[in-house]
Amino acid sequence: MTQAEYARQRGVSRQAINDLVVRGILRLHDGKIDVAEADAACQQFLDPAKSQILTALPAQPVQPDAEESLEPPEGASDGEAISYHAARTMREKFNALSAQAEYLKLLDTLTSTAAVRDEIFSVMRTFRDNLALIGPRIAQRLASEGDPLRCQLLIDEQHEALLNELSRAFALDAAGGIGERAPASP
Secondary structure, three states, X not given: OOHHHHHHHHOOOHHHHHHHHHOOOOOEEOOEEOHHHHHHHHHHHOOOOOOOHHHHOOOOOOOOOOOOOOOOOOOXXXXXXXXXXXXXXXXXXXXXXXXXXXHHHHOOOOOOHHHHHHXXXXXXXXXXXXXXXXXXXXXXXXXXXXXXXXXXXXXXXXXXXXXXHHHHHHHHHHOOOOOOOOOOOO
């Protein structure tokens, strides 16, 4: 079938069909169009909402991919064309995930990893500094204590107080408040 005949059959201009040939969507065989091949190519590569050619094609349901992924279908190389429907599915999935992330950010339930990393670093640095101060803080009391059991209790008290402070700091952050923290208890 010639380009003009195919255009008349589909109710579009000859120039529209020629444009599809130039774009490589339709292929000519000895200057003629294979109707079945052209119909399949139009169904695969053209946007059904914007294409007048597809209005004359028989409706075929699009089979959704079983795998919901933003990756191109298996076997498709970087330069290889993927079908319009597969590309549209990937774009819609990406848009949905982006919208969900924005929604969670608006609800203040999504926090950037950099902010979390910075806060954990700050809490742990304070913990490290307070841990290093335990020795100088209780050195005099330990030196005056002769009972090893009493020395161990003094050290355990300091460790427990420091761990409780760390627990309170993380509980404040988990509750959403990065408020003032009480200084380490002596």
